[in-house]
Amino acid sequence: MNEFLAGSTFFGVLFTLLAYYAGVLLKKKLKHPLCNPILIAILLVIAFLIVFDVDYETYNAGAKYLSYFLTPATVCLAIPLYEQIRLLKDNWKAIIAGILSGVLTSILVVFAFSLLFGFDHAQYVTFLPKSITTAIGMGVVEELGGYVSIAVAVIILTGVVGNVLGETVFSVFRITEPVARGIGLGTSAHAIGTARAMELGEVEGAMSSLSIVTAGLITVILAPMFAGLL
Amino acid sequence: MKLLKQFGIILLVSFIGEVLHEVLPLPVPASIYGIILMFAALTTHVIPLEAVSTAGKYLIEIMAVMFIPAAAGLIVSWDMIRAYWVQYLVLMVVSTVVVMVVSASVTQFVIRKGGRKS
Structure with missing residues (x-):
């Protein structure tokens, strides 16, 4: 299986799209918030690799072309933000307060749990930038002396958790303002949360995009200050 | 041609982001420089909204798949x-x-x- 697929350029992308499509169909059918297309697709890909004993590198040799579009797609998040610039100007105090409180909360919760679980310094700093976008988070973890490969997994899964649980959290805690929903998703779950925010609405998507940039930059400044705590 | 031109502009902004990432000694990735540049270019009308919006919105729509x-x-x-x-x-x-x-x-x-x- 491995050798056959290693020769294929299109298999990785094709299987990823099929897995995502299966997730979309399942979500339509079951309408359960845990039936999240990204989550289902990830599980299907991992299950496939394990069951058929295919190397991740073999799969990623084709699938990496999907990852290639991540930077241009992130750049495009400026478009909905520009379209909602009026909203940004009207609510800038609330937006700054929300993002800043979110970043500080993230750092404090990670610190508290690291104490509770008895993590060492490297484990603690690996989790510090967990809510910000992968590329910035990796840089922060590397600089502070954490485990970069664990950080990548943690950051991506954090995004998936936010993407999956967002709507449930908003209904339980009565978050009804679209601006607040966008800030919540982007500050806690970076670009993967933003993918969900885009589906909720244009305002949510724009505010979530803004949070990726702002929360990312604030974390770059704050994380080193808190890294010495443990 | 229209979509290709739009995608070209988006790639150009991404590329300038990469150059800034290489040149500036900050832990800021190319995508974040790119999003700031794109926002600045749109607000100053250096890039008109219509010049990137179709391709841009399509990329955003399929973004979820890119993380898998x-x-x-x-x-x-x-x-x-x-x-x-x-x-x-x-x-x-x-x-x-x-x-x-x-x-x-x-x-x-x-x-x-x-x-x-x-």
């Missing part, structure tokens, strides 16, 4: 995670939910206190 390959890479780092996976999972889920609740609640509170509706 990297997420499946979890399978490679699993050996490093295995020993602590329960603690890691608890920390990840709890902190994500708490951060979401705090940032969204604070934003909503300040909006409503200001008497302004979005």
Whole structure:
């Protein structure tokens, strides 16, 4: 299986799209918030690799072309933000307060749990930038002396958790303002949360995009200050 | 041709982001320079909205799929995670939910206190 697929350029992308499509169909059918297309697709890909004993590198040799579009797609998040610039100007105090409180909360919760679980310094700093976008988070973890490969997994899964649980959290805690929903998703779950925010609405998507940039930059400044705590 | 031109502009902005990432000694990735540049170019009308919006919105729409390959890479780092996976999972889920609740609640509170509706 491995050798056959290693020769294929299109298999990785094709299987990823099929897995995502299966997730979309399942979500339509079951309408359960845990039936999240990204989550289902990830599980299907991992299950496939394990069951058929295919190397991740073999799969990623084709699938990496999907990852290639991540930077241009992130750049495009400026478009909905520009379209909602009026909203940004009207609510800038609330937006700054929300993002800043979110970043500080993230750092404090990670610190508290690291104490509770008895993590060492490297484990603690690996989790510090967990809510910000992968590329910035990796840089922060590397600089502070954490485990970069664990950080990548943690950051991506954090995004998936936010993407999956967002709507449930908003209904339980009565978050009804679209601006607040966008800030919540982007500050806690970076670009993967933003993918969900885009589906909720244009305002949510724009505010979530803004949070990726702002929360990312604030974390770059704050994380080193808190890294010495443990 | 229209879509190709739009995609070209988006790639150009991404490329300038890459150049800035290489030149400036800050831990800021190309995508973040790119998003700031694109926003600045749109607000100053250096790039008109129509010149990027069709291709841009399409890329955003399919963005979720782009994370799947990297997420499946979890399978490679699993050996490093295995020993602590329960603690890691608890920390990840709890902190994500708490951060979401705090940032969204604070934003909503300040909006409503200001008497302004979005």
